[in-house]
Amino acid sequence: MHDTNDTPAAHARWTEDPVLTVEHLTMRFGGLVAIDDLSFSVGRGDITALIGPNGAGKTTVFNCVTGFYKPTEGRIVLRRGKKPTDASIADLTKTGQQYSREGENGIYLLERMNDFRITATAGVARTFQNIRLFGGMTVLENLLVAQHNHLMRASGFSIAGLLGLPNWRREAKRAKDKAVAWLDRISLLDRADDPAADLSYGDQRRLEIARAMCTDPRLLCLDEPAAGLNPRESAELNDLLRSIRDRDGVSVLLIEHDMGVVMEISDHIVVLDYGKKIADGDSRAVRDDPKVIAAYLGVDDEEVYEVEEDLHRDDPQAASMKTMSEGDQA
Numbered sequence: 165m166h167d168t169n170d171t172p173a174a175h176a177r178w179t180e181d182p183v184l185t186v187e188h189l190t191m192r193f194g195g196l197v198a199i200d201d202l203s204f205s206v207g208r209g210d211i212t213a214l215i216g217p218n219g220a221g222k223t224t225v226f227n228c229v230t231g232f233y234k235p236t237e238g239r240i241v242l243r244r245g246k247k248p249t250d251a252s253i254a255d256l257t258k259t260g261q262q263y264s265r266e267g268e269n270g271i272y273l274l275e276r277m278n279d280f281r282i283t284a285t286a287g288v289a290r291t292f293q294n295i296r297l298f299g300g301m302t303v304l305e306n307l308l309v310a311q312h313n314h315l316m317r318a319s320g321f322s323i324a325g326l327l328g329l330p331n332w333r334r335e336a337k338r339a340k341d342k343a344v345a346w347l348d349r350i351s352l353l354d355r356a357d358d359p360a361a362d363l364s365y366g367d368q369r370r371l372e373i374a375r376a377m378c379t380d381p382r383l384l385c386l387d388e389p390a391a392g393l394n395p396r397e398s399a400e401l402n403d404l405l406r407s408i409r410d411r412d413g414v415s416v417l418l419i420e421h422d423m424g425v426v427m428e429i430s431d432h433i434v435v436l437d438y439g440k441k442i443a444d445g446d447s448r449a450v451r452d453d454p455k456v457i458a459a460y461l462g463v464d465d466e467e468v469y470e471v472e473e474d475l476h477r478d479d480p481q482a483a484s485m486k487t488m489s490e491g492d493q494a
């Protein structure tokens with residue numbers, strides 16, 4: 165599980181034990197190069213944030229990782245277990261196959277797989293910028309639907325499931341137990357039978373994450389999970405993401421504009437600008453990187469100010485230097 169030792173060496177999981185490796189990813193839309201030869205890794209058991217100004221290419225990267233887009237060029241490798249070596253990945257690439265599995269270890273070449281297989285076989289779950297729950301279904305049903313594939317497998321894709329054979333009944337109970345356990349974790353057990361659309365915005369966000377977790381992912385990809393949340397809801401989200409990392413051992417890759425959330429929970433931050441990587445490291449390294457500040461200076465003044473405030477929120481020395489320099493200018 166997660167190592168809380170806050171030293172630079174403890175933050176090297178993305179090089180020592182990556183769960184996801186994006187290599188030389190390029191995505192073109194006609195003449196527009198949205199992603200330009202991008203490489204980065206996501207450490208197993210880390211919370212990794214993908215940040216950058218509007219239009220930097222973050223969602224496009226997500227869409228390539230989760231199979232919504234086929235990249236123009238590049239390789240996207242999900243490694244299950246520590247065993248897959250660079251040589252075994254090179255061998256699989258040559259075969260033209262999508263993945264190879266050996267016990268608990270596996271290599272998945274995501275750029276070759278469709279979105280359904282990326283979720284069901286490779287174990288990559290995702291949420292979207294806009295909430296996509298089934299609003300008319302109950303809160304509980306939303307978590308049961310997420311486990312539909314698993315239940316179908318247990319039914320043998322046949323009438324046997326409908327006849328209530330023991331295997332299917334056991335799996336159905338397991339699915340319900342898992343859904344109830346997640347509702348308990350996100351404090352929505354008492355809302356289990358309410359339509360999902362009746363939940364507050366923050367509760368819907370957490371339900372969406374619980375729904376993704378019900379698919380038993382290795383990697384959870386979250387597109388702006390803190391967007392639109394109030395401070396209390398943001399704090400609840402932070403707790404939930406930390407527990408997914410620490411208790412479930414699931415790696416998290418998130419896109420986020422809220423620098424408070426990013427700096428507080430991320431083990432690793434990758435910064436994009438115009439489809440290229442401009443910084444990659446832990447929160448301290450990234451927030452002190454002049455290239456990152458400059459990239460954010462490309463947006464309007466209001467946003468620059470907010471970013472600077474967030475970047476230095478837990479660094480009184482930097483904050484006082486900033487206040488001093490503002491005083492000098494005045």
Ligand SMILES: Nc1ncnc2c1ncn2[C@@H]1O[C@H](COP(=O)(O)OP(=O)(O)OP(=O)(O)O)[C@@H](O)[C@H]1O
Pocket residue numbers: 193196198216217218219220221222223224225
């Ligand atoms: N399907 C598409 N067709 C054409 N251009 C696209 C498509 N998807 C993204 N783009 C372009 O690619 C670039 C990167 O967009 P993307 O949405 O990935 O950025 P982003 O960093 O997620 O931005 P934001 O923070 O505003 O969500 C933009 O110039 C965008 O207009």
